[in-house]
Amino acid sequence: MESVLKLISEQRCFDGRQLRFSHRSQVLDCDMVFSLYLPPQAVSTPVPLVTWLSGLTCTDENFVTKAGAQRYAAALGLAILAPDTSPRGEGVPDDEAAAYDLGLGAGFYVNASEAPWAAHYQMYDYVVAELPTLLRNSDLPLDFSRQAIFGHSMGGHGALIIGLRNPQTYAAIGAFAPIVAPGQCPWGTKALTAYLGEDSAAWRQWDARELILACNHQAAVPIRIDQGLADQFLDAQLKPQLLLDAAPEAYPLHYFAHEGYDHSYFFIASFVGEQLAFLNTHL
DSSP states (O other), X not given: XXXXXXXXXXXXXXXXXXXXXXXXXXXXXEEEEEEEEXXXXXXXXOXXXXXXXXXXXXXXXXXXXXXXXXXXXXXXXXXXXXXXXXXXXXXXXOOTTOOTTSBTTBOTTSBOOSTTTTTTOBHHHIIIIIHHHHHHTSOOOEEEEEEEEEEETHHHHHXXXXXXXXXXXXXXXXXXXXXXOGGGSHHHHHHHHHHHOSOGGGGGGGOHHHHHHHSOGGGOOOEEEEXXXXXXXIIIIIOHHHXXXXXXXXSOEEEEEETTOOSSHHHHHHHHHHXXXXXXXXX
């Protein structure tokens, strides 16, 4: 493995390997950490890569330690890449009020254009281009011709916009309780105003609802959304109906509403097996 990736830790997990790496990101201009699960099948053959994007306040470790996804990934033969949710480190700007929904832990998977964020907050380019390139140039046994992407909340938003904007790369999209229309919710309008400026027209390329309205439905990327109906953010922040109404009837969008489930990792752990099975059918 090239020295650009530094192995921080390795644990055996369901006969696979749970790895954690650090590296210097040129795109984000800071040091970054990410997690990668390699299933047992990776010993003998390159395996498909599924990217997971976490939500507000998370790091690369939340999903790895709480979701229980490795059991299913091992059975299916899938690698899971879990990047961080924002740039980190000395000199990387944070919200002046230290709010949880802007700055560190809240990169929103966009390319910021406004000061002071633009110098570091290029999370879209990091997830779509830089990190996959680093992995391609390593000796890790990954099959980049078979990729999917999924995520939770802010990360669900990230998975939707990245998958919809890159149908040639990602064969399927999954999302738990995603922010589907950031231009129409408090979390999204705050972040997009800060990162992209006041002109809401500039937000459209980072809005799943707008993207699904504008996309070529002949080359539609299949989507699965799982949403808990006891989610405390359902009505004010997530608003899944906005995306459901925007998608044409023929679009392969599969929506599952779950009574009694909230926004937590207990919800994710309950249905991550179904999400991975769905993604795997398209790989």
